[in-house]
Amino acid sequence: DIVMTQSPDSLAVSLGERATINCKSSQSVLYSSNNKNYLAWYQQKPGQPPKLLIYWASARESGVPDRFSGSGSGTDFTLTITSLQAEDVAVYYCQQYYSTPITFGQGTRLEIK
Amino acid sequence: QVHLVESGGGVVQPGRSLRLSCAASGFTFSSYTMHWVRQAPGKGLEWVALISYDGDNKYYTDSVKGRFTISRDNSKNTLYLQMNSLRPEDTAVYYCARDRGWLVLPGGDDAFDIWGQGTLVTVSS
Numbered sequence: 533d534i535v536m537t538q539s540p541d542s543l544a545v546s547l548g549e550r551a552t553i554n555c556k557s558s559q560s561v562l563y564s565s566n567n568k569n570y571l572a573w574y575q576q577k578p579g580q581p582p583k584l585l586i587y588w589a590s591a592r593e594s595g596v597p598d599r600f601s602g603s604g605s606g607t608d609f610t611l612t613i614t615s616l617q618a619e620d621v622a623v624y625y626c627q628q629y630y631s632t633p634i635t636f637g638q639g640t641r642l643e644i645k
Numbered sequence: 646q647v648h649l650v651e652s653g654g655g656v657v658q659p660g661r662s663l664r665l666s667c668a669a670s671g672f673t674f675s676s677y678t679m680h681w682v683r684q685a686p687g688k689g690l691e692w693v694a695l696i697s698y699d700g701d702n703k704y705y706t707d708s709v710k711g712r713f714t715i716s717r718d719n720s721k722n723t724l725y726l727q728m729n730s731l732r733p734e735d736t737a738v739y740y741c742a743r744d745r746g747w748l749v750l751p752g753g754d755d756a757f758d759i760w761g762q763g764t765l766v767t768v769s770s
Binding site: 570572574576580581582583584587588593625627629630632633634635636637638639 | 692705755756758763
């Protein structure tokens with residue numbers, strides 16, 4: 533199984549500042565035949581289902597604000613939120629869909645400082 | 646409008662069975678791989694199972710193999726999860742989710758773009 537490890541577990545950032553969440557996979561999720569990283573990021577607010585933010589490691593889902601961006605390749609990935617807004621308070625998960633079982637990171641709780 | 650609505654959750658004793666349903670609307674259900682994902686109270690997300698758009702390919706996480714069965718009825722736009730021999734550790738909110746991949750086999754190689762609101766399953770005596 534591919535183990536996904538996020539850091540940090542929790543993060544407090546001031547409004548308007550940048551938030552950075554890291555995700556490391558235990559093996560590469562880059563598929564060489566199509567050069568795609570099988571990595572997604574989700575946002576989950578209390579009492580709500582997860583919401584897809586980023587897929588293929590860096591493609592932003594339709595309707596997601598452009599302050600959210602994803603980067604990285606192979607085994608190391610980053611979700612960056614520039615200019616943090618109050619509505620961005622949530623738990624963020626990375627996910628690999630390179631192979632089954634599909635696995636998620638443990639989550640990173642983002643709060644306002 | 647694209648919607649997924651889960652139902653069938655509740656309180657059940659260990660060892661008993663429960664069947665969850667997920668009704669889809671607003672998209673061509675029969676063209677998409679579908680998933681079940683669960684979340685234990687206060688915990689993270691755990692993928693449970695997937696089924697390809699045609700129903701022929703199914704995959705499960707190890708902890709539910711032999712106990713849970715994923716299925717679909719494309720004529721009814723409905724996804725199911727039959728859960729047998731339930732254990733206290735199966736207690737969770739169960740979400741159904743749509744895979745972004747369209748008419749892809751065997752399925753499961755894309756992100757999850759649509760999620761239902763979830764249904765709570767509590768396994769307790």
